[in-house]
Amino acid sequence: MQAFIKKLSAERGIPLDWLEPGVAVARYSPLSEKYTTPRPNANKKTTAEKNFLLYERNLVNSERIRRGTDFLEDNRAVFDRVEAETGVSRYAVAAIIGVESIFGRNMGRFRVLDALMTLSFDYTRRSKYYLAELSDFLEFCWLQQIEPVAVSGSFAGAMGLGQFMPSSLKAYGKDGDGDGHIDIVGNEADGIASVANFLLVHGWARGERPLYRVSATPEIFKATGSGGIKTHTTAGALLKAGVKPLEALPLAENEPALLVDLPWIKASNEKGVDYYIGTSSFAAILRYNRSYFYAAAVSLLADELEREYGKNAPEAKPLKK
Numbered sequence: 385m386q387a388f389i390k391k392l393s394a395e396r397g398i399p400l401d402w403l404e405p406g407v408a409v410a411r412y413s414p415l416s417e418k419y420t421t422p423r424p425n426a427n428k429k430t431t432a433e434k435n436f437l438l439y440e441r442n443l444v445n446s447e448r449i450r451r452g453t454d455f456l457e458d459n460r461a462v463f464d465r466v467e468a469e470t471g472v473s474r475y476a477v478a479a480i481i482g483v484e485s486i487f488g489r490n491m492g493r494f495r496v497l498d499a500l501m502t503l504s505f506d507y508t509r510r511s512k513y514y515l516a517e518l519s520d521f522l523e524f525c526w527l528q529q530i531e532p533v534a535v536s537g538s539f540a541g542a543m544g545l546g547q548f549m550p551s552s553l554k555a556y557g558k559d560g561d562g563d564g565h566i567d568i569v570g571n572e573a574d575g576i577a578s579v580a581n582f583l584l585v586h587g588w589a590r591g592e593r594p595l596y597r598v599s600a601t602p603e604i605f606k607a608t609g610s611g612g613i614k615t616h617t618t619a620g621a622l623l624k625a626g627v628k629p630l631e632a633l634p635l636a637e638n639e640p641a642l643l644v645d646l647p648w649i650k651a652s653n654e655k656g657v658d659y660y661i662g663t664s665s666f667a668a669i670l671r672y673n674r675s676y677f678y679a680a681a682v683s684l685l686a687d688e689l690e691r692e693y694g695k696n697a698p699e700a701k702p703l704k705k
Contacts, residue, residue, distance in 0.1 A: 385505055392519055398526045406522065406532045410501040413494060417507040419539045436646040436658070436677055443681040444688060448482045452689045455487045455572075462560060462573045471590025472580040475686035475693070476665070480579050480672060482689075483682055484547040491545065491569060492538035496521060500541045500550075517541055520550035524557075528565055535569065544568030545575030546582070556582040586671040587615075587664045594666035594683040595644065596635070599628040600659035605645055613670040615640035619661060627661065640664050644676050 389407065393400045456463060456478055463474035478487075485491045500521055503514035521541065525532045537543035541550065545568055548557065557566040560577030568575045604626045608617060620637030623629075627643065635641070644660040660666075660680070669679040 396523050409533050410497045413498040413502040416499040416502045416539045434647050435649045437648045439677045443483050444685045449688050449692055451487045452478050452482045453693045456693050459572055462576050466577050466580045470580045470584045472583045472588045475690040477579045479682045479686040481545045485545050488545050494539050496535045496537040496541050497532040517550045520554045546579040583668045586668040588668045589664045592663050592665045595660040596633050597630040598659050598661050610643040613674050615642050615664050615667050
């Protein structure tokens with residue numbers, strides 16, 4: 385640990401007399417170790433099948449829609465400015481914040497310093513990764529003049545409204561209110577601007593919806609080489625492969641796209657798969673979390689927020705789709 389601190393000080397210009405007392409108060413976090421320990425391989429015969437209906441029900445619900453409309457209204461001026469500057473939909477940004485932290489109500493109660501120190505020096509399964517995150521965290525705290533021990537987050541060190549890891553905060557964090565500091569935990573403007581910046585950098589296309597409902601089959605999914613997180617094909621190629629739109633599809637033939645599959649199981653045990661064409665904007669959400677379920681839930685929550693907020697605040701001016 386002493387060697388790490390000295391190296392960090394030398395490489396990043398952080399004074400040793402600030403680093404040493406800053407990390408000396410860190411404590412081992414048994415829960416950080418427990419929650420990051422992989423579970424033993426499950427028996428496939430007893431593992432529950434993937435069911436998007438259950439996943440969606442937990443994230444796209446009346447509580448998040450209600451809290452989301454309040455969050456949009458409370459931060460309308462910030463969303464107006466950020467959306468105009470970046471082209472990233474306010475509803476997508478709000479949906480990510482809603483899924484990640486329920487609009488700031490669940491940002492984690494772990495001391496980030498404890499979590500990152502534990503995962504770097506005590507539980508070393510991914511120590512290289514967490515040492516890099518710890519380095520970025522301590523550098524961020526030094527630059528922003530924050531006591532490391534004062535920052536709370538998840539058991540793995542994710543922070544704030546959008547649950548950024550320190551490396552993401554360093555790369556994509558934005559000062560949303562112009563006060564010269566980046567505070568994604570206590571400052572909603574900074575949290576909003578940072579999430580929007582992440583999506584913009586990862587390819588969000590202005591005015592573009594993430595998902596369009598289509599009809600497809602497992603055979604088409606396989607034949608088109610689908611299943612990744614990048615827009616590996618085009619909307620036109622998917623249509624030529626047999627994908628059929630189930631709603632208006634205002635995409636050019638050469639529009640980058642991917643085919644998305646969302647399996648579901650109803651209470652009656654009826655099973656099926658919903659298919660969507662995902663756009664570059666959907667792929668940007670996938671860079672936040674590589675799960676189709678996650679990115680689809682964010683997209684659908686964004687749709688619900690747009691419907692509900694647009695109904696109750698007609699004077700708001702969201703980007704047109």
